[in-house]
Amino acid sequence: MTVYLPIAELSVNIFIILGMGAAVGFLSGMFGVGGGFLITPLLIFYNIPPVVAVATGANQVVASSISGAITHFRRGTLDMKLGTVLLVGGLLGATVGVWIFSWLRRVGQLDLFISLLYVVLLGAIGTLMLMESLRAMRRAKQNQPLPLKRPGQHNWVHRLPLKMRFKKSRIYLSAIPIVVLGFVIGVLTSIMGVGGGFIMVPAMIYLLRIPTNVVVGTSLFQIIFVTAYTTMVQAATNYAVDIVLATILMIAGVIGAQYGVRVGQKLRGEQLRALLALLVLAVGIRLAIALVVKPQDVYSIAVGGLSY
Amino acid sequence: MARLLSPILLALILALGSPAAAQVPFGEASTVKEGLEIGTSTSEIAITSDFRGADLTVFGAVTNADELFLAIGQYDIVVTLEGPKDYATVRRKERVLGIWMNTESMTFEQVPESYSIASTRQIDSIDSAPALNNIGIGISHMTLSPIGYVGNAASLNEFREAYRRLKLSGGLYQNDTSGVRFLSSNLFRASLRLPANIPDGVHMVRAYLFKGGELLLEREQPLRVVKTGLEQAITDAAHNRPIVYGMFCVLIAVVTGWGASLLFRRD
Numbered sequence: 006m007t008v009y010l011p012i013a014e015l016s017v018n019i020f021i022i023l024g025m026g027a028a029v030g031f032l033s034g035m036f037g038v039g040g041g042f043l044i045t046p047l048l049i050f051y052n053i054p055p056v057v058a059v060a061t062g063a064n065q066v067v068a069s070s071i072s073g074a075i076t077h078f079r080r081g082t083l084d085m086k087l088g089t090v091l092l093v094g095g096l097l098g099a100t101v102g103v104w105i106f107s108w109l110r111r112v113g114q115l116d117l118f119i120s121l122l123y124v125v126l127l128g129a130i131g132t133l134m135l136m137e138s139l140r141a142m143r144r145a146k147q148n149q150p151l152p153l154k155r156p157g158q159h160n161w162v163h164r165l166p167l168k169m170r171f172k173k174s175r176i177y178l179s180a181i182p183i184v185v186l187g188f189v190i191g192v193l194t195s196i197m198g199v200g201g202g203f204i205m206v207p208a209m210i211y212l213l214r215i216p217t218n219v220v221v222g223t224s225l226f227q228i229i230f231v232t233a234y235t236t237m238v239q240a241a242t243n244y245a246v247d248i249v250l251a252t253i254l255m256i257a258g259v260i261g262a263q264y265g266v267r268v269g270q271k272l273r274g275e276q277l278r279a280l281l282a283l284l285v286l287a288v289g290i291r292l293a294i295a296l297v298v299k300p301q302d303v304y305s306i307a308v309g310g311l312s313y
Numbered sequence: 314m315a316r317l318l319s320p321i322l323l324a325l326i327l328a329l330g331s332p333a334a335a336q337v338p339f340g341e342a343s344t345v346k347e348g349l350e351i352g353t354s355t356s357e358i359a360i361t362s363d364f365r366g367a368d369l370t371v372f373g374a375v376t377n378a379d380e381l382f383l384a385i386g387q388y389d390i391v392v393t394l395e396g397p398k399d400y401a402t403v404r405r406k407e408r409v410l411g412i413w414m415n416t417e418s419m420t421f422e423q424v425p426e427s428y429s430i431a432s433t434r435q436i437d438s439i440d441s442a443p444a445l446n447n448i449g450i451g452i453s454h455m456t457l458s459p460i461g462y463v464g465n466a467a468s469l470n471e472f473r474e475a476y477r478r479l480k481l482s483g484g485l486y487q488n489d490t491s492g493v494r495f496l497s498s499n500l501f502r503a504s505l506r507l508p509a510n511i512p513d514g515v516h517m518v519r520a521y522l523f524k525g526g527e528l529l530l531e532r533e534q535p536l537r538v539v540k541t542g543l544e545q546a547i548t549d550a551a552h553n554r555p556i557v558y559g560m561f562c563v564l565i566a567v568v569t570g571w572g573a574s575l576l577f578r579r580d
Contacts, residue, residue, distance in 0.1 A: 009362045011540075011547040014510070064562050071570030113404050113415045121412075233563045240559030244551050248562050255566055259573035296412045303406040303413070304475035308399055308426065 012247035013057045019253065021051065026065075026257030033069055033258070034265025035272075036281045037221070039228060041066040041199035044254065046123055046288050053250070055116045059106070060245035061254070062198025064236040068255040069262065070200055070228045077222025084173040084219045087183065088226035091205075094184035095231035098191020103238045106196050110243065113307065120292050122197055127289030130203060135282035141275040162212060174219050182213060187227060195235045200228035348376035349530040351392075351520045356534075358507060359541040366509040369394060369536065373520055375499040382524060383498050389432065389439045389523040390493045391450055392503035394536065396427030396485075397514035400460075403472045403479075419472040421457045426512045427485045428452060429505040431492025439523050448528060450521060452477055452486050484508040513538045 008019045025047050033040030041062050048058035077083045109115040165179035186208055190201035205224045209215045215223075240246045269277060351373040358367055371392050382388055401424050404415040430451055432439065439445075445454040457473045480486035485508055493503040503520075515535050522530040540548060550558045 007363070009364075009544055011544045012551055016509070064566055067563055067566035068570040068573075071567060072574030075571065075574050113402070113418055117412070117414045233566070236563050236566075237556065237559035240551065240562060241555040244555060246551070246559060246562050248547060248551075248558070248565070251562060252565055252569075255569040259569055263573070263577045298413075299408075300406055300413055302475075302479065304472075304479060305404050305406070305415070306476060306479050307402045307404065 008249065008253070010053075010057075010247050010250050012245065013053050013250060015052070017051070017053075017250075022250065022253045023257045025051070026254035027261035029254075030069065030258030030261025031265035031268075032281075032284070034262030034267075035269035036265075036277060037073075037269070038281070039066045039069050039200035039202050040258065041069075041201075041232075042123070042127065042197070042203060042285070043288060044258075045119075045198040046292055048250075049119075050291070055119050056110060056243060056245045057247050057250070059119060059196065059198035060236070060239035060243060061247050061251045063194060063232045063239065064246055064251040065254045065258060066194075066198075066200040066232040067229060067236065069258050070202075070225050070232070072259065072262075074222065074225040074229055077225060080222075081173075082218050083222035083226055084171055085226070086169075087171045087174055087215070087219070088223045090169070090180055090183045091187040091190075091223070091227040092230050094187025094189075095191035095194070095227050096234055097184075098188035098193075099195045099231050099235045099238065100191075101188075102192040102195030103235065103242055105192070106239075107242055117296070119197065120296055122193075124289050124293045124296065126193075126197075126204075127285050127292070131282050131284075131286035131289055134278055135286065138275045138278035138282060142279065145275065160212075160214075163214075174215050174223075176213075176215060178213060178215075186213070187231075190227070191231050191235075194228075194231050195239070200232055202228055347378055347522065347524065347529060349520060349522045349532050350374045350376065351518070351532050351534060353518055353534060353536060355536075357537045357539060358511075359539055360511070360513060360544065361541055362544055364509060366511070367507045369505045369507055369518070371503040371505065371518055371520065373501050373503070373532075375501070375522060378499045379524075387525045389434060389526075390501050390503070391430065391432040391439070391521040391523065392493055392505065393431075393450065393517075393519045393521075394427075394429040394505045394507070395425045395517045395519065396512050396538075397516065398423040398425050400424075401426075401476065403476050405472070405475070417468070419459050419469070420461065421473075421476065422460050424455065424457060424476075427508065427516070428455070428480070429487040429489070429507070431489045431503045431505055433491075433493045433495075433501075435490050439526060448521075452481065452488055483510075485510065507538075511538055513540050 006019050007016045008022075009016050025044070029040040029043045029047065032038075032043065044065055045058050045062035048062065049055050053061075074083070106115065109118050162182050163178065165181045167180045168177055169180050170177050186205065190205050193199060193201045193204070202221075202224050205227070206220055209220045209224065210217055236246055351371055353372075354370040358369070373390065373392075375388060375390075378388060400420055400422060402418055402420045404418040406413045407416040409416065445451055448454075449456045457476060459469060459472070477486065481488070487506055487508070489504070489506070492505065493501055495501045515537055517533050518536050519531065519533045521528055539545065550561075
């Protein structure tokens, strides 16, 4: 059964889109990630124009992050003040990001830039995660205890001015690195169509030394508002959000996620992380191959006089 | 379809039956001006969610035709369907540091987004290329004028050729050299194929009458291609009320996410 996507302007098989949404939803539930970094490349592999894939991916992340954020809010593991400071940076970043996005589209380098960013980020994160999980697996085998890292240790980040007190997180930290982190994530959201949790969570834990229990809830809080804002700005400037595509993906995604969570609870942490790392690397490699293989046709047509 | 066509055919036959057309004596025809009439099977094409392209039939009649020229097949008909015009940018990829990226680009001025042509013969054998270039009939004679600075003529030709090739392979440009058939000595029918990805807007049906290789007459008629139903509503909303549309997209996401967390709550 085919369905016409009015913004992407092409007909697609509804079952492939449903399957994609369910599979990514399942993985995101299993690994506790938003899934934007998987859905956008998959849509591009399925010939959805990258412009539409990125804008629609951001919209899909809103739906997949919201139920997690509600849970954390109920449990009280969400630092509103910290989230708001992150959000200020995130909204600024998303605005700049959409501006860069439109400019790249005008000069005809958007598709390349999206692919390059994905290759670099997925490659780096996949490698780091794989190394970390292999080390953990080896350690578990030898029954070695985890090396203790003192979370109270200070680094250069903690010497910056403009300090603020975050009561819920029980930290006293400069607003500058938080806004900068939010800004970077906001730029990535608007250019890549991701929530950015896979970068934000490690950065908050290792760089800002924010207590682990509030990190996930707080990052989800930031992600919801930044992706929602990005969806609206993308809709207003690039007319690139496909509501039909997004709705199909979201419905399949939230259902898939429920089953993913159940499977994820039965698997061991380090094995799970190794699996996710392999998946991330595979997507990155697939995108890298597309960049270096000679395209079928070196010419392409875009409607409109956009190069001026 | 047949129901739509019959009144057109009838009208055309009646028009032909008019005394002036029938009673031109042989040999004196050169003093009488030929006429060209056309009618289309429909004046509006609707793009629905299951649209897979459509066929457009154009009927026409040559009036006051010169019997002698008719007999030796010196009349030729070319029918075109031209889509709405817009700028088009062609880009070329080159390998830079091992990666294929767009390097050069060229923007053509106001070219039709879609173009179908049907003719009685190969259109290059109807008239000479320079004459066709002047009037711009046919895909290979279409005016493709670049805007801005053009480096050299060779690359201009490459870009033009690539444009035509991509449009033809994508189905938006179509060439049917036998698409026009004479039903009787002066009544003809042209079939044009509209691809599934045809752009919406006002298209132009044009019919050209050639006599002995020279363009004699030209007729045109608009054809509206409209998206219908939900597709149209969504496209309109996305382009005319983008902020509201964006808010609605976010709302759907919130409802879906929230709904799922209520539905699957396990505590």
